[in-house]
Amino acid sequence: MMGTVIPMDGVRSQSGRSRPGKVGLWVFLAVVTMLFTLLLFAYLMRMQFADWRALPLPWQLWLSTVLLAASSTALFIAHRCVQRGRWREVRAFVLAGGACAAAFVAGQLWAWQQLAEQHYLVAGNPANSFFYLLTGLHGLHVLGGLIGLALTMARLRRGSEQAGGYVQLCARYWHFLFAVWLVLFTVMGTVTPALARSICGGLLS
Amino acid sequence: MAYSHGDGHHPPQSFWTRYVWSQDHKVISIQYTITAIVIGLVGLVLSNLMRLQLGFPGLVPFIDPAHYYQFVTMHGMIMVIYLLTALFLGGFGNYLIPLMVGARDMVFPFLNMLSYWVYLLAVLVLVASFFTPGGPTGAGWTLYPPQAILPGTPGDGAGIILMLVSLLIFIVAATMGGLNYVTTVLQARTEGMTLMRLPLTVWGIFMATILALLAFPALFVSGVMMLLDKTLGTSFFMPALMSLGQALGYKGGSPLLFQHLFWFFGHPEVYIVALPAFGIVSDLISTHARKNIFGYRLMVWAIVAIGVLSVVVWAHHMFVSGMNPYFGFFFATTTLIIAIPTAIKVYNWVLTLWRGNIHLTVPMLFAIGFISMFAIGGLTGLFLGNVSVDIPLSNTYFVVAHFHMVMGVAPILVVFGGIYHWFPKVTGRMLNDTLGQLHFWITFIGTYLIYFPMHYLGFLGMPRRYYAYENYQFIPPSAQVLNEFITVVALIVGVAQFLFVFNLAWSVFKGRAASSNPWGGTTLEWQTPDTPPVHGNWGETLPVVYRWAYEYSVPGEARDFVPQNLAPEGEGEGE
Numbered sequence: 147m148m149g150t151v152i153p154m155d156g157v158r159s160q161s162g163r164s165r166p167g168k169v170g171l172w173v174f175l176a177v178v179t180m181l182f183t184l185l186l187f188a189y190l191m192r193m194q195f196a197d198w199r200a201l202p203l204p205w206q207l208w209l210s211t212v213l214l215a216a217s218s219t220a221l222f223i224a225h226r227c228v229q230r231g232r233w234r235e236v237r238a239f240v241l242a243g244g245a246c247a248a249a250f251v252a253g254q255l256w257a258w259q260q261l262a263e264q265h266y267l268v269a270g271n272p273a274n275s276f277f278y279l280l281t282g283l284h285g286l287h288v289l290g291g292l293i294g295l296a297l298t299m300a301r302l303r304r305g306s307e308q309a310g311g312y313v314q315l316c317a318r319y320w321h322f323l324f325a326v327w328l329v330l331f332t333v334m335g336t337v338t339p340a341l342a343r344s345i346c347g348g349l350l351s
Numbered sequence: 352m353a354y355s356h357g358d359g360h361h362p363p364q365s366f367w368t369r370y371v372w373s374q375d376h377k378v379i380s381i382q383y384t385i386t387a388i389v390i391g392l393v394g395l396v397l398s399n400l401m402r403l404q405l406g407f408p409g410l411v412p413f414i415d416p417a418h419y420y421q422f423v424t425m426h427g428m429i430m431v432i433y434l435l436t437a438l439f440l441g442g443f444g445n446y447l448i449p450l451m452v453g454a455r456d457m458v459f460p461f462l463n464m465l466s467y468w469v470y471l472l473a474v475l476v477l478v479a480s481f482f483t484p485g486g487p488t489g490a491g492w493t494l495y496p497p498q499a500i501l502p503g504t505p506g507d508g509a510g511i512i513l514m515l516v517s518l519l520i521f522i523v524a525a526t527m528g529g530l531n532y533v534t535t536v537l538q539a540r541t542e543g544m545t546l547m548r549l550p551l552t553v554w555g556i557f558m559a560t561i562l563a564l565l566a567f568p569a570l571f572v573s574g575v576m577m578l579l580d581k582t583l584g585t586s587f588f589m590p591a592l593m594s595l596g597q598a599l600g601y602k603g604g605s606p607l608l609f610q611h612l613f614w615f616f617g618h619p620e621v622y623i624v625a626l627p628a629f630g631i632v633s634d635l636i637s638t639h640a641r642k643n644i645f646g647y648r649l650m651v652w653a654i655v656a657i658g659v660l661s662v663v664v665w666a667h668h669m670f671v672s673g674m675n676p677y678f679g680f681f682f683a684t685t686t687l688i689i690a691i692p693t694a695i696k697v698y699n700w701v702l703t704l705w706r707g708n709i710h711l712t713v714p715m716l717f718a719i720g721f722i723s724m725f726a727i728g729g730l731t732g733l734f735l736g737n738v739s740v741d742i743p744l745s746n747t748y749f750v751v752a753h754f755h756m757v758m759g760v761a762p763i764l765v766v767f768g769g770i771y772h773w774f775p776k777v778t779g780r781m782l783n784d785t786l787g788q789l790h791f792w793i794t795f796i797g798t799y800l801i802y803f804p805m806h807y808l809g810f811l812g813m814p815r816r817y818y819a820y821e822n823y824q825f826i827p828p829s830a831q832v833l834n835e836f837i838t839v840v841a842l843i844v845g846v847a848q849f850l851f852v853f854n855l856a857w858s859v860f861k862g863r864a865a866s867s868n869p870w871g872g873t874t875l876e877w878q879t880p881d882t883p884p885v886h887g888n889w890g891e892t893l894p895v896v897y898r899w900a901y902e903y904s905v906p907g908e909a910r911d912f913v914p915q916n917l918a919p920e921g922e923g924e925g926e
Contacts, residue, residue: 166458170534173564177526181568184615188572188608192587197603268583272603275585279575 171315175322178287182326185283186333189276190342199271203335204260210253211331214288217246218324221317228310236313237302243320244295247288254285280330284323291319374460375886376445379467381777383441384770386467387434390474392852394429397422399845406838408819416818417505420489423816425481427492428514431620432521433474435762439627440525440563441470443769444532444556446777450876451553453541453894453916455887457531466531469524473517480506480513488514491816493613496588496606500581502595515578522567522574532560541875543896547651548915550874550900551644554651555630558658559623566619566662573612580604610672614665621758622661626654628765629696632718634900635768636700638872639715640707641911643901645699653692660689670741679738686736690729697726708904708911712870713787717768720795721761728756731806746816749809752802760798767794767851774855775869779882780862786854790847797844804833871912874900878914 192198220243227235258278268278295316301309337345370378401422404414414422445463449456457463480487489505490498498504500511536549536557549557576587580601588609589601637644644650666674666682700722709715731753735741744750767790774782813826820826820834868877880890894916902913 166534166538169537170459170530173530173533174526177530177564177568180565181571184569184572184612188576188587188612191608191611192605195603195605197586268579269585269600272586275579275587279579283575 167311167315171318175319178322178326181283182280182330185276185280186329187346189280189333190337190346192272192276193337193339193342195272197271198273198339200338201261201266201271201273201277202264203277203331204257206253206257206260207331210250210257211327213246213250213253214324214327217243217250218317218320220246221313221320225314225317228313233302233305236310237299240295240299240302240313240316243316244292244299247292247295247320251285251288251292254281257281277334280334284327284330287326288323291316291323294319372464374456374464376449376457376460376463377777377884379463380442380445382467383437383445383470386471386474387438387442388852388855390429390478391434391438392848393478394426394434395845395848397426397429399842401426402838402841404818405820406835408821417486417489419818420491421487421505421510424489424492424494424514425477425487429477430759431492431624432518433477435624435766436525436563436620437470437521438766439624439762440532440556440560441467441528443552443627443631443766444528444560446773447552447876448532448535448556449539450879450884450888451550451874452536452539452544453875453889453896454535454539455889455893458535458539459531462527463531466524466527469520469527473521473524476513476517476520480510480517483509483513485510490514493617494577495613496577496580496604496609497590497592497601500577500589501592501599512578512581515574515581518574519571519578522571525563525567529560529564532556533564541893541896544875544915547648548896548899550630551633551647551650551654552627552630552874554654555626555628555633558654559626562619562626562658562661563623566616566623569612569616573609573616576612577609607669607672610669611666614668615662617668618665619661622657624758624762626658628721628762629654631765631769632721633696633700633703634874635714635718635765635772636703637901637903638772638870639710639712639718640704641710641871641903642703642707643903645702646695647899647901649695650699653695656692657689660685660692664689667736667741670738671745683736683738687733690733690736693729697722697729712771713782713784713791714768714772714870716788716791716795717764717771720791721764721768724756724764724795724798725761728753728758728761728802732757744809746814747809748805748813748815751815752805752809755805756798756802760794760802764794767791770855772870773876774858775865775882776867776876776879777883778859778862779865780858781865781869782858782862783854786850790850790854793847793850794844797840797847800840801837801844804837808833871910873902873912873914875915878916 220239224236224239224243227233227239258281261274261277266274266277268275294312298309298312298316301312369375373379373382400411400414401419403411404419445457448454477487483506485506485508487506488494488499488510490500490511494511494514500507504511506514536553540546540549576585579585580587580589584600586601586604588606589599589604590606591602592599633644633650664682664686666678667686670679670682704719731749735744735750735753771782771787774780808830811826811830813820813830820831865882867879867882870877875894875896876884878894879888895918896915897918898913898915900915902908902915904911905913
């Protein structure tokens with residue numbers, strides 16, 4: 147921390163990627179945490195109004211939860227393999243993690259389609275609007291992560307020395323996305339207007 | 352000045368990679384600055400058009416009520432977001448952070464380049480809204496729903512949509528830049544540059560960037576939700592209502608929810624603009640008074656304290672929206688507490704000046720002008736922080752005068768001071784001093800002449816946001832005389848800004864050649880081997896820092912300043 151790190155002049159940590167990447171990612175995770183925290187507060191405040199009608203969460207969300215958990219685990223293992231230098235397995239697990247994440251996005255879209263067929267449309271009720279907004283923004287963050295993962299995969303194929311560090315960053319981002327999804331899913335599944343009123347009642351009244 | 356390191360970085364070869372698709376923080380800074388100044392001039396012209404209507408109603412035939420509200424909205428939005436935020440973080444931050452911490456560039460140069468181009472896109476989308484049918488939005492810069500997206504508000508079609516899209520794009524750009532600034536300060540400081548040796552400029556920009564990163568998501572969330580209300584008919588913010596005799600599809604939404612989200616961004620935004628100004632002004636005052644900054648540690652902690660407090664005061668913008676009295680008490684208290692670290696800073700600036708060897712250079716004039724403007728504009732903030740005083744004054748010109756002095760003109764004075772101060776490093780030439788003095792005095796005196804009478808008009812009860820003031824019994828006819836006076840001064844000040852623009856353009860080519868350190872500064876940016884600094888900034892080796900940034904007039908030293916990278920006697924091999 148204290149001034150001796152000179153990243154662009156070649157001082158790099160053992161994992162191959164210099165520390166700025168890690169710090170930059172942590173700062174970015176703080177920004178995304180802020181984004182979803184504010185959305186959840188808006189959710190809790192809005193659901194206290196009389197017109198809120200909770201929508202039935204489609205079963206596909208459980209499937210996509212499992213897929214994202216698998217994706218996060220695969221990248222965890224990939225990072226472990228980086229530390230042991232098993233590059234063939236790293237590539238396999240990065241690929242598996244990416245596939246599971248893509249399947250997660252597909253699962254979310256399937257859930258959207260299911261809801262739309264049951265006429266739970268985005269403007270029908272604020273509960274619907276928030277559901278689409280929260281899952282949509284989270285899905286966009288997964289898609290952005292997939293771009294990063296694809297770039298990492300390209301570096302792995304080229305045998306770039308820094309690729310190991312990128313795998314670590316991707317894994318951390320994936321665990322974060324999984325944690326965010328668990329929070330979103332839990333809040334959407336369990337919090338009732340009465341509970342919301344006891345958490346943050348009064349601010350809008 | 353070739354240097355080598357393992358990253359594959361090399362000086363750009365062609366015109367396009369050097370000046371257009373540049374990843375060099377100095378070029379990106381200049382791109383940011385020029386774009387911000389150009390769009391800022393648009394904001395300036397809009398303000399003068401508004402003043403023409405207020406001073407001489409009907410004189411300019413095309414300013415009808417719709418246009419007036421569009422000018423108000425775009426003036427506010429442009430000045431706060433696209434000029435001040437972009438210029439302090441993207442302009443000053445980009446240029447000064449790597450140079451002041453002794454780095455070769457930002458840690459993510461590609462992201463940095465992307466940040467500028469995305470910012471430019473945001474500006475272009477904003478400008479495009481002027482040319483859509485119905486024109487730009489006239490919802491007021493706070494874009495409060497429901498009126499912001501309803502028929503009857505100017506620019507309720509493409510105008511408001513482009514405004515929201517432009518804001519969302521801007522936030523993406525600011526986040527990309529912000530990640531760079533924070534990580535660079537944390538990770539790329541050269542050897543010996545501890546956090547408590549950072550110049551206060553870097554501290555101010557650093558803390559402002561953290562605030563921006565944490566506050567802009569609130570604007571992003573509210574922008575996305577309003578966009579969905581407008582385009583898909585959701586009811587996040589929109590209550591059930593009748594418009595032009597017809598019931599709209601909205602139901603049950605909460606406009607107050609928008610206000611909370613907006614001001615959760617909106618108040619930190621004040622400090623996103625003010626903290627870099629605090630930092631820069633500290634360095635200007637210390638350098639041009641040839642005296643170390645008084646209470647450096649306290650200055651740093653004041654910056655941090657203001658940053659932390661600024662996220663728990665937002666609802667003081669909503670006293671008139673109505674709230675639980677306990678909340679009102681809480682937000683009034685936190686608002687008044689902010690006066691403590693802010694006053695510490697003002698005292699320390701004044702104590703730095705006290706018995707200093709004051710050089711009344713143009714940057715110093717602007718710095719001192721800032722202290723005066725900020726202290727007086729800030730004092731009226733203490734009035735408005737109290738709920739019982741705020742409620743009668745909130746909708747009057749008193750508030751317009753308050754925030755223009757404290758967060759409009761005061762930071763702009765620092766922008767000017769900073770540009771006069773660092774222009775020699777950026778271009779290798781000095782700005783013209785006579786034009787600079789003229790620019791300062793017209794702007795400084797003019798500002799007081801504009802905003803002092805506005806406080807009085809506010810006390811008279813003259814409401815803000817009105818298009819015309821004829822035939823209101825409670826406004827005495829003498830108010831109109833003051834309005835004419837304010838307008839005349841505003842026009843003069845407006846025209847005077849073109850002196851500055853001319854000075855910039857003329858001095859780049861014809862200005863007096865500057866030495867590498869014309870003001871005798873201690874900080875690293877003045878110690879670069881080349882002026883202007885070339886790609887990579889430092890030649891073969893990075894500078895090593897041995898001391899803090901404020902060794903001015905040290906007894907026993909040959910010169911009246913000691914650069915941060917000058918080794919103490921008998922240690923290292925010197926500069």
